[in-house]
Amino acid sequence: MVRYSDELLDEIRMRNDIVDVVSQYVTLKRKGRNYFGVCPFHNEKSPSFSVSPDKQIFHCFGCGVGGNVFHFISKIENIGFIESVQMLAERVGMELPNSSNAEDEKIANLKAKVYEVNKASAEFYHLNLYKPTSKMAQEYIKKRKLDNNTLKAFLIGYAGDGNELFSYLKSKGFGPEEMLASSLIGKTESGRYYDKFKRRIMFPIQDVRNRVIAFGGRVLDDSKPKYINSPENIVYSKGRNLFALNVAKRAEPGMLKRILIVEGYMDAISLYQRGIKNVVASLGTALTDAQGRLLRKNSEQVILRV
Ligand SMILES: [Zn+2]
Structure with missing residues (x-):
């Protein structure tokens, strides 16, 4: 059976923005933080199908369907989960490994x-x-x-x-x-x-x-x-992670209300000790795109303090 690693699934999910993907099937209109459209999965006149760009999920308030971009594709194309992964990888030009290899x-x-x-x-x-x-x-x-x-x-x-x-x-x-x-x-x-x-x-x-x-x-x-x-290696790629995000999430599980970004290890650690636990360090001068996505996925509001 084909199995893909969590890292690979994360990568495919990150590169396929759910708003872009859903927009290929449903006309979406922005309302506040979310997008709304007419649900493709049940019959309705007024739009109750919502897509959250922050959380990268969809949800229909009419029929209750919901999930991430893989779930959306497998449901709308009527294909299995693995096929939806393959389809979305292809959409962004990613090569999938053959796991029998x-x-x-x-x-x-x-x-x-x-x-x-x-x-x-x-x-x-x-x-x-x-x-x-x-x-x-x-x-x-x-x-x-x-x-x-x-x-x-x-x-x-x-x-x-x-x-x-x-x-x-x-x-x-x-x-x-x-x-x-x-x-x-x-x-x-x-x-x-x-x-x-x-x-x-x-x-x-x-x-x-x-x-x-x-x-x-x-x-x-x-x-x-x-x-x-550490240099980049088999488990570490620079600019894809944020120091202390795991600690911040432990203090405030789920979606953080706001998050403060500082530059170095000791900046984050000393703020933590003073009770400011929703803080991460970018470990570099500029935030990378991957770090930005990670922040939006985990926090409603992001405050830069370098
Ligand atoms: Zn629906």
Whole structure:
């Protein structure tokens, strides 16, 4: 049976704006935040079929049908879910992988492993922060006045001097392939493995589903570079995520009323500690289109504060 990954489905859904898609079948008129038209699924004269561009869903107040863009296509074209995915992928010129292909299966497995490596590493760094050997990091945390709740909420950690992470991951049974793919471990030309982040405060970057996808590491002193971030890899593509969105959503589940965007890790974290929990960091100077879509999907109102 054909199965597509959640990431792929998200991508197809994001690229097929529901208002555009529905408009190919129904004449829509904007009314406030939503669009309305005559329902194609039941007989009616006055429009009770609504489409929400913010939530990317449709709903008919007359007959009760509703769902996302896939549901709409499968219903109106009278095709199955998989066919609707294929149709919408084709609409935006996306190639779909053939899941019977062994190569895709391998990539999917490696991705799943890398998420596990990232999670184990975030926990390792976090616990490491509390160890007596991490005195310098603890002093930095004290100076920045971060309390324990904040450290836990963001899983803030510390990468020490040596190659402790590599030893730890190895002891947990992880293999070289997934360790290297996580970008946390490197390999010298002579074949020795080493920790890439050293003597840095570690900020795990998590997606909305609380999966650790990357890390930012900050030095304790004034040396350069101040921050090192994970490079793009099999689970991380820059500019597609927002730091702390998962934490904001935990504080206010569902659609956020408003969200505040700041630039850096510490901006978001210190506001959180002062009780302002609906805050995310863009981790860059300009918001990308993907970040914009992510914000509109999760919050009614967006406030920029850079
Ligand atoms: Zn209807």
